[in-house]
Structure formats: structure tokens, C-alpha cells
Amino acid sequence: MCRLLAHVSPAPVTTRDVIGERAAQEWQRLGRLHTDGWGTAWLDGEAVRRYRDPVRGLDNPDLTDALGDTPSRARLTHLRLATEGFASRVQNTHPFRVDDIVLAHNGSVTPFSRLREKVTDDELARVGGETDTAVVFALILRRHDAGEPLFDAVTATVTELRREFPTSALNLLVLSRHELIAVHANEGAPVPLELFEESGLGDDLPADHVDHYYQLSWRRSEDGSIAVTSSGLTGDGWNRMAPETAVRVDLAELTVDRRELHAYAVEPAA
Incomplete structure (x- = not known):
């Protein structure tokens, strides 16, 4: 269970430029609950770069720099609240990366033992880590390697x-x-209400975490930049993403394709 944040833009900017100074600070403060590491990935020219740190991001100057000091046309950032049983170490820290594809996850898939049976040891080793997220990524890559476009493979x-x-x-x-x-x-x-209780934050629990913990929201700026975030940010301009949907943003054109997952017919992966 984690927090997600991303931006795409027509020219290199920072995430702070897109969502604002206050929102960037507010998002980093979500690390007071999500204490099990943080990571980021960004587009550097035509290459995708990644950095991960298994310690909390709340007061980490590297996370502050990632949000505000390194412009990019696209960046995603992740705060981790580890699923029980999965250690806080760099191999389990998001985002996961294979070649020029990176993935970050908020949530969990249980029972893990049944999920784990779906991938081979080699497929999981390629992704790295030992978590449910790593298995999900391996399953996506299996489809993508077989020739499915990435958006199709994900959905x-x-x-x-x-x-x-x-x-x-x-x-x-x-x-x-x-x-x-x-x-x-x-x-x-x-x-995960029990994790909220164990945190001891009480009234300092981030906004919307009890009623809308898994909500994703988005907004578009006048210059065409798009931001996506998990619950926890306040302020105007955020639109809630519809349940059971997926969107694809083309980085060159900043066009958006939307797909309803309930309506998407799928054949089991071979």
C-alpha cells in the first residue's frame, strides 16, 4: 500500500512545477505514514532513469530534489507502505524496472502464494524483488514480450x-x-485501517485515507501538462479517475486514451 505521483509535460519541468510547491511538500509529507522507502523514475532525453531508496522519504533531501530540482518531460514517484511479509529493502522498492519500462504499484494481491504460482523463477528474477508487485510486472512483461502493445498488456x-x-x-x-x-x-x-491505527498518526492521518485511500486523481494544466496522484493531496483542480479504468498518455502528443477495464475482453496469458 503506497502513494503514487506522476507528471508528463510538453517540455522538461519538475513535478513541483506541475503541481505547485505546496502540493509537492504535501505529497512528500505522506511519507509520515508511508515509511518503507521511496523511488522515482524519469525520462532523460530518450532514456528512462531510475533511483530507489529503502528508507523513508518524509525528510529525505533526495526526494525533495527529485520532486523539485530535476526537470523531465515525464516522471513518476512512489512512497512505499510495505505489504506485510515483504521486507523493506532496495530490491522490493518501487519503481521496478526492466529495460526502459518501469512500474509502481499501490495496493496488494492476495493470497500471494497463488499469485506467485503464475510466474517462473526466471521471470521473477528478471524483474527483481519478491513482492506481489514484481509478479504483476512479470505477467505484464510476458504479454508485452509476446507482441502485445504495452497498454494492452497492462490492461x-x-x-x-x-x-x-x-x-x-x-x-x-x-x-x-x-x-x-x-x-x-x-x-x-x-x-488497510489496521496500518493507519498502528502508525499512531491519529488526527494527522493524510486527507481521504480512511474513505478514499485507493482513489487516483488527475489534472491538466493550461500548457497541456498532466499530473496523476493517489489520495492525500488537497487543493483545486484535481479530478477523480473513474473506478476500474486505465488511461494512456502519449508522451509526444500528450493525447489521452481511456479504457474501461470491465468492458475489456481478455484471453488468459499463454
Whole structure:
């Protein structure tokens, strides 16, 4: 269970430029609950770069720099609240990366033992890590390697998993050299209230975390820049992403394709 943030823009800018100084600070403060590491990936020219740190991002100057000091046409950033049983180490820290594709996840898929049976040891080793997110990424890559466009591979995998694991939460951000994909799929997923209680934050719990923890929201700026975030940010201009939907943003044109996951027919991956 984690926090997600991304931006795409027509020219290199920082995430802080897109969402504003106050929102950038507010998002980093979500690290007071999501304490199990942070990571970021961004487009550097035609290459996708990544940085991960398994310590909390709340007061981490590198996270502050990532949000505000390194311009890019596309960046995603992740704060981790580890699913029980998965250690806080760099190999389990998001975003995961294979070649020029990176993935960050908010949610969980249980039971993990049944999910793990879906991939081989080699497929999981290619992704790295040992978490449910790593398995989900391996399943997406299996489809993509077989020739499916990345957006198709992502939505097909999520649709298949949501059918088999109906209480799963699969909010995803996927970034490549050509696109940013956001998935909002979590109807029926239980909110981790016990983790909120264990945090001891009380009245300092971030906004919307009890009622809308898995909500994804988006907004578009006048220059065409698009931002996507998990719940926890306040302020005007944010629009809630519809449940069980996915969007693809073309990084060259900043055009948006939207797909309803319920309506998407899917064949099981070979």
C-alpha cells in the first residue's frame, strides 16, 4: 500500500512545477505514514532513469530534489507502505524496472502464494524483488514480450487478475519512453485501517485515507501538462479517475486514451 505521483509535460519541468510547491511538500509529507522507502523514475532525453531508496522519504533531501530540482518531460514517484511479509529493502522498492519500462504499484494481491504460482523463477528474477508487485510486472512483461502493445498488456493483465483476485487493489503507474499508463482498479479492496491505527498518526492521518485511500486523481494544466496522484493531496483542480479504468498518455502528443477495464475482453496469458 503506497502513494503514487506522476507528471508528463510538453517540455522538461519538475513535478513541483506541475503541481505547485505546496502540493509537492504535501505529497512528500505522506511519507509520515508511508515509511518503507521511496523511488522515482524519469525520462532523460530518450532514456528512462531510475533511483530507489529503502528508507523513508518524509525528510529525505533526495526526494525533495527529485520532486523539485530535476526537470523531465515525464516522471513518476512512489512512497512505499510495505505489504506485510515483504521486507523493506532496495530490491522490493518501487519503481521496478526492466529495460526502459518501469512500474509502481499501490495496493496488494492476495493470497500471494497463488499469485506467485503464475510466474517462473526466471521471470521473477528478471524483474527483481519478491513482492506481489514484481509478479504483476512479470505477467505484464510476458504479454508485452509476446507482441502485445504495452497498454494492452497492462490492461489485460489487470483485468485477468481482478477476475481471479476480486479483492485485489491494482493501482499502477507504468512509464516507458513513449507513454505513461495509469490504472485505477480496486473495487472491493479492503482499506488497510489496521496500518493507519498502528502508525499512531491519529488526527494527522493524510486527507481521504480512511474513505478514499485507493482513489487516483488527475489534472491538466493550461500548457497541456498532466499530473496523476493517489489520495492525500488537497487543493483545486484535481479530478477523480473513474473506478476500474486505465488511461494512456502519449508522451509526444500528450493525447489521452481511456479504457474501461470491465468492458475489456481478455484471453488468459499463454
